[in-house]
Amino acid sequence: MKVQELRELLKAADREFLEKAFVESYKHFTKSQKEEADQIIKDILSGISPNKAKKKTEVSFENLKQEILVFIENARAQNYMFPNRVIPKNQRPKWRFLVKNFLKELEKISQENENYGESVNLLVELYRLISDACNYVFFSTDDAFRSIGWKQEEFFQLVAKRVLGIGYTRENISRLILYASTGGLSAESLHVDQQIVLLSELKTTDAKYMALEEAKKLIDENVGKLGGLKEYATRKYALEDTINNLCDMVLMIHIVLAELEEGISYYFKANRQREREIILYKALSLAEWLGEDDIWIQIYEYGIKKNIKPRDSLVREYQERKDV
Incomplete structure (x- = not known):
C-alpha cells in the first residue's frame, strides 16, 4: 500500500x-x-525526524569512508610500522583492531543501501592492503590475515560476494580473477584457494564462460607484456607467475564445465613453466583440489600420451587410483 x-x-x-x-x-x-x-x-x-535520522546515517558512512581511506594511506606509507609524526607509537599496534571494526561496519551495509557500491570498493581496497601486507612491511606481523582474525579465502569470499552483488559484469569478474590469482598470500593460503572460492561464487554456466573468456584475456595481456624483457628480468618472472596462476584458473573452469580436453590442451600450451612434468604435476594438483578423481586419472594419461615421464610418486599414486 x-x-x-x-x-x-x-x-x-x-x-x-x-x-x-x-x-x-x-x-x-x-x-x-x-x-x-x-x-x-x-x-x-x-x-x-526521519530526514535527520537518514542524514545521520549518511554522515556516519562518510565518516567511516574517510577513516578507511586515511588508514589505507597511512598503512601504505608504513606509518603503522616505522617512527613518524602521524601515528603515535602506542597506536601503531592497534591497526588490526581498526581493520576488524572496518570490516564489521562494511558488512552491515546491505545491497539495498545507496552506499553499497562505495562500501564494496572500500572492502576491496582493504583486502588488497592486507594482501599486499603479506609481501611488504606495512605492519609488525608475519601474517596480516591471521592478525585480523580472518582466513584469506574467507576474506576473499566476502569480497567476491559483495563485488558480484553489484552485478555479474565482465569487469567485476575480471578483477576478481586478478585478485584471486595475484597479490600477497597468507602463510596458510595459496592462490588456488581464492580461485576455488571464486568458482563457487560463479553460480551459472554463463558466468563461468564469462570468467573463462576474461581469464584468457588476462593471460594474453600479460603475455604481451613479456615482449622486450630480458631473459632474467625480475618483472619477467613476476609476469610468468601471474600467467601460470591464471592458467590454473582456466583449467579449473574447464574442468567444472566438463571440458577437460580443451582445458588441458590450453593449459600445456599457455603455461610458462619450462618443465612439462611440472606442468603435469600442477594440473594433477588442481584436479586433486577440486576433488575430481576421474579427472586426475585422465590428466595423468594425457601426460603419458604426450611422452611426459611423471615422477615416481605420481606413478605410484596413479597405480593406487587405478586399483581402487
Whole structure:
C-alpha cells in the first residue's frame, strides 16, 4: 500500500493491535534491514525526524569512508610500522583492531543501501592492503590475515560476494580473477584457494564462460607484456607467475564445465613453466583440489600420451587410483 494509505490505517488502529502489527512486520525484515531500521526507530522514538535520522546515517558512512581511506594511506606509507609524526607509537599496534571494526561496519551495509557500491570498493581496497601486507612491511606481523582474525579465502569470499552483488559484469569478474590469482598470500593460503572460492561464487554456466573468456584475456595481456624483457628480468618472472596462476584458473573452469580436453590442451600450451612434468604435476594438483578423481586419472594419461615421464610418486599414486 502507499504511505498515505498506511497512515490512514494506523490512525484508526487500536494501540494493542498496532504494536502487534509492527512487531510481526519487523520479524519479516532481513538481518541487514533490521540493522538499518533499528537506528531509525530509535531516532524517531527519541524525537529525531526521519530526514535527520537518514542524514545521520549518511554522515556516519562518510565518516567511516574517510577513516578507511586515511588508514589505507597511512598503512601504505608504513606509518603503522616505522617512527613518524602521524601515528603515535602506542597506536601503531592497534591497526588490526581498526581493520576488524572496518570490516564489521562494511558488512552491515546491505545491497539495498545507496552506499553499497562505495562500501564494496572500500572492502576491496582493504583486502588488497592486507594482501599486499603479506609481501611488504606495512605492519609488525608475519601474517596480516591471521592478525585480523580472518582466513584469506574467507576474506576473499566476502569480497567476491559483495563485488558480484553489484552485478555479474565482465569487469567485476575480471578483477576478481586478478585478485584471486595475484597479490600477497597468507602463510596458510595459496592462490588456488581464492580461485576455488571464486568458482563457487560463479553460480551459472554463463558466468563461468564469462570468467573463462576474461581469464584468457588476462593471460594474453600479460603475455604481451613479456615482449622486450630480458631473459632474467625480475618483472619477467613476476609476469610468468601471474600467467601460470591464471592458467590454473582456466583449467579449473574447464574442468567444472566438463571440458577437460580443451582445458588441458590450453593449459600445456599457455603455461610458462619450462618443465612439462611440472606442468603435469600442477594440473594433477588442481584436479586433486577440486576433488575430481576421474579427472586426475585422465590428466595423468594425457601426460603419458604426450611422452611426459611423471615422477615416481605420481606413478605410484596413479597405480593406487587405478586399483581402487
